[in-house]
Amino acid sequence: MRGLFTKIHICLTSQSSKSQHCSVPIQTSRTLKMAKISIATVFIALISLLLTLTHSFSTENPTDRRILVLLDDLALKSSHSIFFNSLQSRGFELDFKLSDDPKIALQRYGQYLYDGLILFSPTTERFGGSLDVAAVLDFVDSGKDLIVAADASASDLIRSIAAECGVDFDEDPSAVVIDHGSYAVSGTEGDHTLIAADDFIKSDVLLGSTKIEAPVLFKGIGHSLNPANSLVLKVLSASPSAYSANPKSKLSTPPSLSGSSISLVSVVQARNNARAVFSGSLDLFSNKFFKSPVQKAGSSNKYAKSGNEQFVTELSKWVFHERGHLKAVNVKHHRVGETDEPAIYRINDDLEYSVEIYEWSGSSWEPYVANDVQVQFYMMSPYVLKTMSTDKKGLYHASFKVPDVYGVFQFKVEYQRLGYTSLSLAKQIPVRPFRHNEYERFIPTAFPYYGASFSTMAAFFIFSFVYLYSK
Amino acid sequence: MFTKSHKTFRFDSIVKSKHTETAITVCVREMVKSATTKDDAHALFHSLRSAYSATPTNLKIIDLYVVFAVFTALIQVVYMAIVGSFPFNSFLSGVLSCVGTAVLAVCLRIQVNKENKEFKDLPPERAFADFVLCNLVLHLVIMNFLG
Numbered sequence: 001m002r003g004l005f006t007k008i009h010i011c012l013t014s015q016s017s018k019s020q021h022c023s024v025p026i027q028t029s030r031t032l033k034m035a036k037i038s039i040a041t042v043f044i045a046l047i048s049l050l051l052t053l054t055h056s057f058s059t060e061n062p063t064d065r066r067i068l069v070l071l072d073d074l075a076l077k078s079s080h081s082i083f084f085n086s087l088q089s090r091g092f093e094l095d096f097k098l099s100d101d102p103k104i105a106l107q108r109y110g111q112y113l114y115d116g117l118i119l120f121s122p123t124t125e126r127f128g129g130s131l132d133v134a135a136v137l138d139f140v141d142s143g144k145d146l147i148v149a150a151d152a153s154a155s156d157l158i159r160s161i162a163a164e165c166g167v168d169f170d171e172d173p174s175a176v177v178i179d180h181g182s183y184a185v186s187g188t189e190g191d192h193t194l195i196a197a198d199d200f201i202k203s204d205v206l207l208g209s210t211k212i213e214a215p216v217l218f219k220g221i222g223h224s225l226n227p228a229n230s231l232v233l234k235v236l237s238a239s240p241s242a243y244s245a246n247p248k249s250k251l252s253t254p255p256s257l258s259g260s261s262i263s264l265v266s267v268v269q270a271r272n273n274a275r276a277v278f279s280g281s282l283d284l285f286s287n288k289f290f291k292s293p294v295q296k297a298g299s300s301n302k303y304a305k306s307g308n309e310q311f312v313t314e315l316s317k318w319v320f321h322e323r324g325h326l327k328a329v330n331v332k333h334h335r336v337g338e339t340d341e342p343a344i345y346r347i348n349d350d351l352e353y354s355v356e357i358y359e360w361s362g363s364s365w366e367p368y369v370a371n372d373v374q375v376q377f378y379m380m381s382p383y384v385l386k387t388m389s390t391d392k393k394g395l396y397h398a399s400f401k402v403p404d405v406y407g408v409f410q411f412k413v414e415y416q417r418l419g420y421t422s423l424s425l426a427k428q429i430p431v432r433p434f435r436h437n438e439y440e441r442f443i444p445t446a447f448p449y450y451g452a453s454f455s456t457m458a459a460f461f462i463f464s465f466v467y468l469y470s471k
Numbered sequence: 472m473f474t475k476s477h478k479t480f481r482f483d484s485i486v487k488s489k490h491t492e493t494a495i496t497v498c499v500r501e502m503v504k505s506a507t508t509k510d511d512a513h514a515l516f517h518s519l520r521s522a523y524s525a526t527p528t529n530l531k532i533i534d535l536y537v538v539f540a541v542f543t544a545l546i547q548v549v550y551m552a553i554v555g556s557f558p559f560n561s562f563l564s565g566v567l568s569c570v571g572t573a574v575l576a577v578c579l580r581i582q583v584n585k586e587n588k589e590f591k592d593l594p595p596e597r598a599f600a601d602f603v604l605c606n607l608v609l610h611l612v613i614m615n616f617l618g
Contacts, residue, residue, distance in 0.1 A: 446558040446618070448550050449565030452543050453613050456568045460606050463536045463576075467529060467599070 062321045062360050067092050067116040068106070070099040070127065076120055076282075083285045086313055090362075092116075092320065104129030106139055115144055116320055122151035122158055122282055133160050140165070145319050146276035149285060151220050152176050162223065165268050166232045167278040169223040170257050174246040177222040177262060177280065181241030184217055185295040191247040194219045196296040197264055198307070199237040205324040205419035206235060206267065208314035214303035215296050216311050217289040220281030222262035233418065235277075235315065236265040267319070273421040275319045285312055322362040324420045330356045331427055333411060336399060345402050345431045346438070353411055354397035355388075355425065367394030376412040377403070378426075406433040533580045537573045544569035564616040571609045575602055 067087070071077065077084065077096055088094055095114065097104055099121035106112060117139060126132075140146055150158050150169060159169050176193050183192040196215035200207055216236060222244045225232045243258040245251055265284070268276040283289055285308075294306040317323050334341055336350040345351060353375050358365040373396050377384035383403040388396035408430045415423040442450070526534075547565045556562055582590045582598035590598070 443558045443561065443618075445554055446561035449547060449558070449561040450617060452547050452565040453568045453610075453617055456540060456543060456572050456613075457610050459536065459539055460572055460610070463532065464599075464603060467532050470528060470532060 062325045062327075063091075063362060065091070065093060066114045067094050067118060067320075068104075068114040069094050069096045069118040070104070070121050070124075070131075071096060072099060072121040072123055074098065079287055080120070080285050082287050082290050082309065083312060083316075086309075087316060090317075090322070094118075098128070099124040100126065100128040102128045104131050106131060106135055112139065112142060112144060116146070117144065118147045119158065119161070120149050120282055120285070122149060122154045125155045125157055127157070133157065133164065136161055137164055140270060140274045140276060141272065143272050143274045145274060145321070147279075147316070147319060148276065149279045149282040150223075151280075151282040154221060162278050165276055165278065166226060166229045167223050167263075167266055167268070168225070169280070170221055170244045172244070172246065172256075174248075175244045175255070175257075176220060176247060177218070177238060177242055177244050177264065178247055179239060179242035181298065182215075182239040183297050184215075185297050193247055195238065195242065195264075196294050196306075197236050197238060198296070199239060199260065200311075201233060201235045201237075201418075203233075203419045205417075206233075206315065206318050207311065208317070208323075210310070212307040212310050212314075214305060214307035215294055216284070216307045217292065217294055218264050218281045219283050220264075220279075222257055222264060222280050223266065223278065224257055224261055225263055225266055231270060232266055232268045234263040234266050236263070236311070238262040238264055265315070267315070269419070269421070271422070273325075275321070277315055277319050284308060317362070318419065321360065323360075325360040326357055326368055326415075326421050326423055327360070327365070328355050328357045328413065328415075328423050328425055330354075331411070331425060333427070333429070343430075345429060347402055347404050347406050347431055347433055349402045350399065351402060352397060352399040353388075354395060355413060356394045357396060357423070358394050367392065369394075370417075372417075373413065373415055376414070377409050378412045379405070379407050379409045382412070383409070402431055406431050527585075530580055530584060533576050533583070537576045537580075540569045540573035540576065544573070558618060560616055560618050564613050564618070567616075568609065568613040571613075572606060575605050575609065578602070 069084070074096070084094055099119075104127060106114060106117070117136065119136075121127075136146070146165075148158060148162060150162065153173065154169060162169055177195060178192050179195045180192050182196055182198075183190070184194045184196040186194065195218045197218050198212075198215040200212060218236070222238060222242070225234060237260050240259045242260075242262050243255040244262060245255045264281070265277065265279045268278070270276070279285070289306060290309040290312075292306055293302065293304050295302045331353075332341065332355070333351055333353045335345075336352055355375075357368040357373065359368040360366075369390060369392055371387070371390070373388045373390075375386055375388055375398050376382035377400070383405065384400050386398040386400050388398040390396050408428060411425070411427040411429065413423055413425040544566050547562065547569065551562050579598055579602040581587060582593055582601075583595045584590075
């Protein structure tokens with residue numbers, strides 16, 4: 001290519017001198033054509049690069065694309081390679097950086113550069129660059145996703161990020177989760193800090209439809225959740241015999257965290273549908289735990305492979321919006337028998353309401369099938385609450401009668417289910433009373449009165465004749 | 472002595488009055504004479520009946536018309552008590568038509584009755600014309616209010 005360019009250059013420059021005969025006149029046209037093609041390909045490549053840069057999390061394609069991974073040391077890249085490779089094979093672009101790299105930037109010129117953040121840096125006290133607790137929380141508030149892994153020596157930075165999201169790690173910095181009842185049996189006699197946990201949350205959307213058979217190996221710190229908080233969920237809880245304490249020292253006071261209230265892995269789905277996973281163990285994601293066999297103490301089942309890989313893969317699918325992401329489109333309402341949407345309804349009208357709900361399957365929008373989506377006809381309180389029926393292709397519809405009250409109502413669909421994005425649709429519609437000529441003309445209960453009046457008139461008529469013409 | 476003269480005075484004044492009234496006072500006197508109430512009731516009923524049959528036919532026709540109207544009104548009131556007063560305007564209209572026409576018929580009876588001294592100079596045709604006109608207005612109002 002370079003040779004061709006130089007030849008063209010020489011030929012072009014030699015035109016002016018006319019002394020040198022251009023040795024390749026026929027080939028010049030071909031090289032010119034190839035030059036044009038090469039320029040065109042470079043141009044196209046630049047445009048496509050621009051397109052791929054802008055092709056990220058969008059409403060049409062909710063799965064995240066670019067993920068920033070912050071590590072304590074780069075050895076994690078190889079010790080957790082199975083996890084990272086599985087993410088990359090699913091189409092994510094991982095950007096690995098050391099957590100104190102001064103060139104870390106989540107956003108530039110007001111635009112976020114990444115759609116997801118993985119913090120595998122439990123011991124970092126300060127992030128490099130412009131990243132701090134507030135920046136991470138803004139990232140989540142803008143709708144992006146987060147995976148945070150703490151460990152036995154978690155720094156205050158990680159603890160405060162978790163605390164802001166509703167996850168309270170054990171305050172004692174040297175405490176880890178110990179379980180003498182369901183630890184993982186290993187060759188050496190350990191201090192029972194390696195736990196085999198199998199108390200999963202029952203949710204197909206969070207953990208996939210295949211049941212995780214083998215217990216999950218865990219070694220790290222535990223956290224607790226506020227039971228009043230409806231946005232955090234315990235995905236992996238410790239067994240009732242677990243407690244959080246320093247394994248090297250004797251217990252002087254009862255541990256603050258114990259039993260099933262210890263959560264080992266929890267998820268947060270924020271009101272703006274940003275998802276975050278908080279894990280108390282970084283080793284949960286490691287190759288070593290993925291590949292090792294597991295046997296829970298007290299049970300004779302020996303599993304050749306722990307449930308870590310399946311657990312982590314399914315959870316990462318959920319966190320990065322490959323599963324459980326709903327969208328509701330095409331809200332339509334009309335009177336029974338008509339097709340166009342009226343601007344106002346009348347009381348005691350029959351109407352039909354329909355909405356289409358789709359779920360993102362990772363690559364395309366599939367119809368969402370459920371039997372508990374409800375629509376409300378709401379004015380200060382729901383006058384009508386109806387469960388919608390589906391045609392299994394994503395269309396949900398319900399038909400009901402407008403209540404006998406007039407005013408400004410709303411068609412409300414509030415759908416919050418564990419693990420799914422929350423749907424909150426509201427469409428305002430006024431309802432008017434009867435016009436004066438829309439009332440029923442003759443009231444059936446008043447027929448005797450009508451009859452009496454007319455019979456009196458008839459009687460008067462007959463009486464007057466009889467009275468006049470009788471002798 | 473004084474009482475006897477008082478009685479005779481009254482008897483004399485009664486004798487001068489109309490034929491129907493005489494019959495009633497006769498039976499009242501007879502009632503005073505007899506002792507048992509049951510016989511009294513029977514006697515009263517029979518005398519009333521006989522006295523009534525002496526009224527002119529046109530008055531009897533008017534009486535019949537009044538009885539019909541009042542009966543219709545009573546039926547409507549009983550119906551309202553059962554069903555409730557939902558279209559209250561229709562109920563009022565129905566009852567008013569019956570009661571109003573009964574009242575107008577009673578007025579006609581008073582004016583047409585020859586024994587009534589007050590309306591001696593009123594021609595009965597005029598009374599009947601008033602009756603018809605008032606009934607027309609009444610029924611116009613009824614039709615409007617009936618809904």
